Amino acid sequence: MDLLSLNALLNRYVWGPEMMLVFLAVGLYLTVRTGFVQFSKIGVIFRETLGAIRERALGAGGEITPFQATMVALGATMGQGNLIGVTAAILIGGPGAIFWMWIAGILGMATKFAEATLAVHFRQRYADGSVSGGPMFYLSRGLPKGLRWLGGLYALLAALAAFGIGNLTQSSAMAGSLEAAFGVPVGLTGFFVAVIAAFILAGGVRRIAAFSQTLVPLMLLGFLAAGAYALVVHAGALAGAFAAIFQHAFGAQAAAGGAAGYALQQTLKAGVGRGIFSNEAGLGSAAIAHAQAQVDHPVRQGFWGVIEVFLDTLVVNTVMALIVLASGVWQGTKSAPQAFVAAWDFPGGSSVATVVLALFVFTTLVSWGFYGEEAAGFLLGDGIRWPYRITYIVFAFVGALGGFELLTAVADTLNGLMAVPNLLGLVLLGGTVAGLVRGFFRGEPWHPPR
Amino acid sequence: MLKGNLSDLPLLELLQALATGSGGTLRIQAPGVEGAVGLAGRRVAYAEALGLSGMDALILLTGLRQGRFAYVGEPPPASNVEGSMEAVLTDLAAVADEWKKLTHLPEDWSRTLRQAAGRREIELALDELGVFADAEGKTVAEVLAVPGEVLERARALDRLLKNQALTSLPTQGVGPVTLVALPYYGPPSPVAYVDLELYQRWAEKIGDPFKLRVRSPRGMEASYRVEPREQIPERIMLHDRELRKLRAGRGTKLKVMPEVEDGPIKP
Secondary structure (H helix, E strand, O other): OOHHHHHHHHHHHHOOHHHHHHHHHHHHHHHHHOOOHHHHOHHHHHHHHHHHHHHOOOOOOOOEOHHHHHHHHHHHHOOHHHHHHHHHHHHHHOOHHHHHHHHHHHHHHHHHHHHHHHHHHOOEEOOOOOEEOOHHHHHHHHOOHHHOHHHHHHHHHHHHHHHHHHHHHHHHHHHHHHHHHHOOOHHHHHHHHHHHHHHHHHOHHHHHHHHHHHHHHHHHHHHHHHHHHHHHHOHHHHHHHHHHHHHOOOOOOOOOOHHHHHHHHHHHHHHHHHHHHOOOOOOOHHHHHHOOEOOOOHHHHHHHHHHHHHHHHHHHHHHHHHHHHHHOHHHOOOOHHHHHHHHOOOOOHHHHHHHHHHHHHHHHHHHHHHHHHHHHHHHHOHHHHHHHHHHHHHHHHHHHHOOOHHHHHHHHHHHHHOHHHHHHHHHHOHHHHHHHHHHHOOOOOOOOOO | OEEEEOOOOOHHHHHHHHOOOOEEEEEEEEOOEEEEEEEEOOEEEEEEEOOEEOHHHHHHHHOOOOOEEEEEOOOOOOOOOOOOHHHHHHHHHHHHHHHHHOOOOOOOOOOEEEEOOOOOOOOOOHHHHHHHHHHOOOEHHHHHOOOOOHHHHHHHHHHHHHOOOEEEEOOOOOOOEEEEEEEEOOOOOOEEEEEHHHHHHHHHHHOOOEEEEEEOOOOOEEEEEEEEEOOOOOEEEEEHHHHHHOOOOOOOEEEEEEEEOOOOOOO
16 A cells, blocks of 8 residues: 555544544544533633733743733634535535534633643743643553653654644645735735734734734634625525525435435534534644733633534534525535636625635744744654744745645544544543543642643 | 922811812822812812712811822812811810821831730720721721721721730731732632732731632722642632633733731630
């Protein structure tokens, strides 16, 4: 079997329905272990996170504020998957896919909560006050001795996958869309992406946080404003779009008999896939950013994990889905990227769509640069940081030029494989998460592990 | 605008000087006390200080031996002082003479009163007993600011300080400070947590244990037992329910004032 075939086989498994079931099962397990935190503590979660925004630069025991950490994580999470990915999910699975996306997203909240909580709990503090954390740390510090190598495996996968999911794919998508919409040469886009990313990544986590806390909320608000306008344009079709989501959730659009079963399977696969992969809950990547937060208790950062999934899947994805459904483009024969642009069918809409896409993919590129660097640092020490950054920036430039299909495909598989050690670790550390939640809601102080 | 300090120009002399003017408001800011006196139509028309109004406020403000003042052209917001300028000044002259006799009262009315340490017998008059029971942990200004009893309480307090039944401790440098609210959860608790470093600093200055008086931006106040906790710099942790009572939540800026813990005289 050659490399391509092996990669294709692995890719089918790591992004396939079997793995989706594992994601959902882990989400359900953590929902139970945390006492249904995303439901039972929803009021506390919103009060805590909204209140934390007012605190601005206050914090303790970390590098950046909880809000900044979440914006770094959200910058990585929100990418093509929220825009073209959601469009594709509807094209493949029909409007009902959105219902299953919500369900998967709600379970993903518990997963992300656990990841963020463990990331802070097991993070490593250094003498200069800086911290590092993420799945590689909670796997290597929290698991029994015989399984600690999973931390190293995770770091290796993340450090390599960052070049694909975070870099080549994003840079290429940005260059392609800017060329198509405004005729910007791909080389020029690549150059500017590399220069700006180099400037941000060179400043370390603090500069990345400063960048993310400014751009990500603006990007989010800009998207929501443009989305609201698009929905106003199609206000008459909005009720029908909502109705279609529920009517098609159980494959109602398909013909009777075997076709109905197949249609439901497609709906489920497309919707659940979006609900899982767009917010990255289970991949563990966002935990690397959450670990940097200045908090007095890991559970407080866990709340931000819930909010991250809420914003990504229940807000951004839903708005995008409603635009696609209300505009009616999902019933045509366009490809997902074409349908995504066509959905913004008001004057200047396609330009707005391109700019939104460009911003989404750029923040992803920056945040993943940090994730990859942290993972490489875990494996090879701080000396690898600058060489990693430089390589990452070079990839950001060449990625825009295109032609890296094999590398991107392998990196995509490595990205999917990151979930394997992470999900296993989350299950094994479920008791630790439950203990931290119990302690927090008893008012007990947090004692980090030695 | 006329500005100065009451240590150079006491209130009585100040009012005599302003009596001939066209009117305005005298704002006074002294340690532990903020007040205002309004003049209109060549008479003292208005006075307020620490929740006192009218003549009570004037009596309290007359006792101040230090504090900044500023006379501005704003008309008084209301009228709560009766009588002509001459009558008021005559009354205040008698009051000022009374204040001069109270030599054991500190000039700084923001000092915190504490029952003297050690177990010994002291005979207290009825008025002294009332002040003694009420004074623990409060500032001098707070003890004095009781409507209709300002001078009586001042005399009692002066005697209590003279015979060392009470002592006054400096509170400057320990507050008030602004801390950001951080909720904690679990069984309802009257405990407030502050950062270990801040706790130790306060404990060094006013002794351990002590309480915290917390004031929300909406003006609601409550007092809490305080304990230290690590890793919460610039924050005060209060139980979620207590924060809600103060109409505050995570991120709300709270004014926090350490004060001496209530309790019996320590052996």
